[in-house]
């Protein structure tokens with residue numbers, strides 16, 4: 001009981017510290033902190049539209065986090081998740097621009113294309129790691145860069161709109177490729193269901209299957225796992241594949257749902273943010289959901305700072321980053337104690 | 338320096354690792370700490386050196402109460418420890434490794450450290466090359482380096498936790514000479530942790546025996562072996578006679594096998610091991626026996642020659658094929674490459690089930706299965722215990738308990754390293770029992786008694802050369818010792 005309680009306070013202390021820290025920053029830049037926080041909250045919650053946006057922003061976070069739970073379990077730092085989102089979006093875009101099908105076939109096809117595109121990009125990072133000896137962080141950074149460059153090339157080259165290329169991306173996809181909304185609200189029920197299902201699936205897979213246990217074994221001690229007869233290379237590639245697929249699904253949802261076209265920054269930094277979500281959740285699947293909600297809300301609410309207080313909306317991101325740092329700090333201190 | 342532990346207590350959940358231990362170590366003496374596996378020896382030493390904190394009790398140095406928050410603090414007070422599981426050594430040069438030790442003291446340049454090192458080496462007859470890389474040193478040499486490091490840091494009390502496991506016979510002689518010298522001539526206090534009676538009898542002035550977290554006796558030299566055994570185990574031990582089993586067909590054959598690594602080449606190994614046979618592999622560490630053993634288990638691909646399992650050519654097959662064919666490999670580093678830190682015994686049980694593994698884990702069934710193993714192998718721990726919380730000996734029991742029931746070939750590095758006599762005897766009973774179902778056993782050991790007692794044939798390795806097998810019944814410990822050390826004495 002006492003243990004429980006102290007774990008809880010240990011979890012809360014860093015969040016409180018981070019809020020204090022941000023408050024100090026706000027005071028230094030001369031903005032009333034209370035009003036800033038209220039603005040973020042209002043910005044996220046003031047209307048059904050905003051609520052819907054928050055849920056929509058949660059979708060890529062949840063999908064990527066679900067994937068990252070798998071790679072983290074295997075002890076892998078899949079920084080390439082950002083590029084895997086892009087790869088999923090690219091494959092989906094290619095089909096969306098070149099096919100005409102009824103929505104009932106088209107949309108599932110595009111979602112599967114996202115899964116495949118991301119999986120392939122993830123597999124590439126995996127092959128580099130397992131057979132090329134390239135650490136997945138370096139491989140991931142490289143592949144992220146390539147994915148972005150490739151997107152820009154396609155948008156300004158082969159896929160450029162008929163009336164000339166701009167930063168606003170390709171032509172909109174044909175309406176048959178659009179992910180259906182919930183009435184007029186900017187929220188996509190299919191996407192939400194898929195995202196929650198992904199987290200639930202990983203929750204059960206990691207705690208209750210031999211597959212998950214073997215991944216954990218590899219993550220904690222690859223040598224022992226190998227000697228026990230676990231095919232470590234295959235499992236590591238599998239982890240990259242699964243994470244890439246989920247990230248790619250997020251990418252295709254961004255393209256055919258939120259944007260209805262391919263834009264240069266289609267990944268929107270959700271991959272990196274998802275890394276923070278999973279770190280903050282301490283790799284526990286169920287914690288991912290409330291944390292993703294919080295991150296999504298801050299992301300949707302922060303632009304209000306700019307409108308009503310002339311503060312940079314990056315403040316929201318700063319707050320998120322600081323919380324993660326404080327939580328990691330608290331964990332580090334706890335380990336040393 | 339005089340060191341006193343008063344009523345030290347440390348509980349891990351229900352386990353009373355230290356249950357009111359009191360002991361005094363006088364300066365200038367070698368104090369033995371004897372106890373079976375899991376008796377609480379390492380725990381007590383970790384408390385004295387600030388690695389973990391006690392739940393109760395007091396430590397005094399020269400009569401003054403002290404409390405250390407970290408090993409660094411304890412070494413500043415002059416207490417240094419050599420650990421049971423060698424801590425990781427980064428692949429640095431010997432000299433840089435020593436330099437690191439001084440990071441927070443303003444000892445200047447490398448030249449000075451080099452002089453200190455050479456001076457210390459001369460004093461203790463050690464031969465460590467200051468420019469060698471630490472990861473190329475043998476366990477014995479790393480140990481010498483550790484001792485020098487502690488001395489250079491000004492240690493007055495030196496604690497050695499089972500220091501003789503894994504070092505060669507001549508290195509052991511040198512180690513004992515060093516310890517005597519430190520105590521008798523330089524007035525240091527030495528605490529020597531062991532569960533080997535002979536070593537304690539040979540070396541120590543005084544011994545404290547632990548059993549299940551409590552002190553069962555303090556005795557002065559000379560010791561009587563039966564008395565120590567009685568205190569350690571609460572009973573006297575009977576040696577069981579080794580039964581003979583009829584040997585079967587060759588289970589494993591090496592035909593003119595050569596293995597090559599960048600450090601060592603072992604060439605032209607030929608051997609046929611028959612079902613039910615026990616082969617002991619002897620030699621100084623790094624003489625090629627480990628490469629040979631790994632080639633037998635499919636972990637090291639030969640550069641030429643053939644490896645056959647029951648007549649089938651396995652030369653190019655993967656380790657997993659070897660596993661599927663009934664080969665098992667037990668590494669020396671139990672927690673480094675055998676078990677998985679952070680996972681429980683039950684989780685290990687699930688992972689090591691061979692054959693078809695269902696996708697969904699039956700946790701209840703697995704916990705029950707592990708519970709059986711715990712009872713059968715007398716492991717001190719629960720099914721939910723993470724393996725790193727087991728004592729060294731119990732980790733080995735856990736590894737053995739996880740081996741599949743039927744095996745064709747069992748390849749082991751140091752099967753009883755770190756086990757007390759009782760456990761070691763018990764382990765060998767289990768292993769030898771497997772011969773009846775036709776398991777061929779190959780094992781590496783640094784313990785000549787163990788090699789002589791349990792092998793049918795012994796193969797001596799020396800500098801990458803595999804000698805032809807000798808019949809264990811037709812040789813003696815002296816001869817074996819000579820064969821091992823005779824070619825090159827690199828202590």
Ligand SMILES: Nc1ncnc2c1ncn2[C@@H]1O[C@H](COP(=O)(O)OP(=O)(O)OP(=O)(O)O)[C@@H](O)[C@H]1O
Nearest residue numbers: 349354374375376377378379380726727728729730
């Ligand atoms: N961190 C820990 N968590 C839980 N239990 C522990 C922990 N460390 C040790 N124990 C338990 O405390 C008891 C004493 O362990 P200790 O390592 O001190 O034994 P030991 O005498 O050194 O044995 P060995 O000869 O096998 O090394 C064991 O039962 C062990 O399982």
Ligand SMILES: [Mg+2]
Nearest residue numbers: 378379421729
């Ligand atoms: Mg111990």
